[in-house]
Amino acid sequence: HDKDLGHMFKASQMAVRLATPQQLQPKPDNDEELGFGKLFTDHMLKIYYHKSLGGWQKPEITPLENLVMHPAAKVLHYAVELFEGMKAYRGVDGKIRIFRPDMNMNRMNLAAQRSGLPTFEGKEFVQCLSRLLSIDSEWVPHTEAASLYIRPTLIGIDPTLGVASSDSALLYSILSPVGSYFKTGSNGAVSLLADPSYTRAWPGGVGNRKMGSNYAPTINVQKEAAARGLQQVLWLYGEDHQLTEVGTMNIFMFYVNDQGEQELITPPLNGLILPGITRDSILAMTRQWGKFKVREATFTMPMVSELLNQGRLLELFGTGTACVVSPINRINYLGQDLYIPTMEQEKPVHELIRETLTDIQYGKVDHPWSVVI
Numbered sequence: 001h002d003k004d005l006g007h008m009f010k011a012s013q014m015a016v017r018l019a020t021p022q023q024l025q026p027k028p029d030n031d032e033e034l035g036f037g038k039l040f041t042d043h044m045l046k047i048y049y050h051k052s053l054g055g056w057q058k059p060e061i062t063p064l065e066n067l068v069m070h071p072a073a074k075v076l077h078y079a080v081e082l083f084e085g086m087k088a089y090r091g092v093d094g095k096i097r098i099f100r101p102d103m104n105m106n107r108m109n110l111a112a113q114r115s116g117l118p119t120f121e122g123k124e125f126v127q128c129l130s131r132l133l134s135i136d137s138e139w140v141p142h143t144e145a146a147s148l149y150i151r152p153t154l155i156g157i158d159p160t161l162g163v164a165s166s167d168s169a170l171l172y173s174i175l176s177p178v179g180s181y182f183k184t185g186s187n188g189a190v191s192l193l194a195d196p197s198y199t200r201a202w203p204g205g206v207g208n209r210k211m212g213s214n215y216a217p218t219i220n221v222q223k224e225a226a227a228r229g230l231q232q233v234l235w236l237y238g239e240d241h242q243l244t245e246v247g248t249m250n251i252f253m254f255y256v257n258d259q260g261e262q263e264l265i266t267p268p269l270n271g272l273i274l275p276g277i278t279r280d281s282i283l284a285m286t287r288q289w290g291k292f293k294v295r296e297a298t299f300t301m302p303m304v305s306e307l308l309n310q311g312r313l314l315e316l317f318g319t320g321t322a323c324v325v326s327p328i329n330r331i332n333y334l335g336q337d338l339y340i341p342t343m344e345q346e347k348p349v350h351e352l353i354r355e356t357l358t359d360i361q362y363g364k365v366d367h368p369w370s371v372v373i
């Protein structure tokens with residue numbers, strides 16, 4: 001534990017090396033064409049950890065530049081890597097806000113612990129990120145159709161091949177202006193491939209941590225979905241085909257329960273589920289509304305089929321930082337197309353949720369979840 005005590009970095013020790021005028025990149029002029037994670041801002045944040053030098057070193061902001069590391073660096077062999085996904089929003093008042101950053105920091109430290117990487121003070125890192133954001137503040141898009149994605153990353157860079165905890169690490173962050181995450185068809189709803197032969201996470205595994213090693217094995221399945229004309233993968237688990245997550249989103253179902261009441265349901269944090277910050281916010285918000293029942297419980301594909309047949313399934317949607325809310329209109333399951341009436345509701349719950357959350361994120365409504373930087 002001693003590596004965690006007394007060797008923490010402080011935002012106040014920050015060194016800043018600004019990009020030269022020649023290094024500055026032109027800013028995009030069309031927010032509609034940004035896509036996701038293709039462009040990066042002028043600067044980045046770096047904080048090295050070296051056990052031999054007493055732990056965390058001073059934070060630095062530098063021009064965006066390539067990283068140099070030894071070819072034996074653990075990250076390159078054993079995927080000793082974890083990351084976060086946050087956004088900075090330019091509010092209607094011109095101020096820049098981030099959303100519940102303390103939750104990203106907690107999630108990051110849990111992943112660091114599980115990966116044998118050093119932990120850190122989340123508050124100090126958020127202050128470092130705020131400094132980076134203020135230096136690159138002109139990159140925060142001026143429209144509500146876009147935002148500045150923040151990608152904090154922690155890698156093990158020890159130049160040794162042992163499968164062991166890393167005595168040196170790099171915590172860094174890059175920033176990327178982004179538009180909407182998904183290229184969708186007509187009305188913004190997505191179609192899903194639900195193939196029970198693939199598993200994203202399992203009990204005792206790390207599906208509940210945002211580690212790079214969880215994502216590489218999903219790429220080919222996503223490709224298979226695309227080849228079949230489907231936009232995302234619905235990750236199932238177990239003999240009973242439990243719904244766990246959709247793509248890189250948590251999943252919610254709005255339906256009429258056995259008592260005839262409207263209920264919003266999402267799988268519980270049982271180790272198979274990434275503890276989404278959007279998920280947590282939606283649960284807190286809708287419980288406070290008191291308009292319908294809200295429950296964390298497992299649900300399965302046979303249940304989805306039966307509810308559909310009985311006309312009791314109202315909406316199905318994914319949730320996450322990238323998209324806020326992504327409605328689902330079709331699931332291809334065991335060779336059959338299940339049509340979900342998410343977009344056919346008169347006053348859809350997923351739209352109310354999206355509006356309430358984006359009003360907070362873009363500063364239309366004051367809320368403690370939104371932190372002005």
Ligand code: PMP
Pocket residue numbers: 085210245247248249250274275276277278279319320321322
């Ligand atoms: N599930 C997975 C697998 C994810 O990668 C993400 C994105 N972080 C989410 C869910 C949604 O989490 P959040 O609401 O914190 O963005």
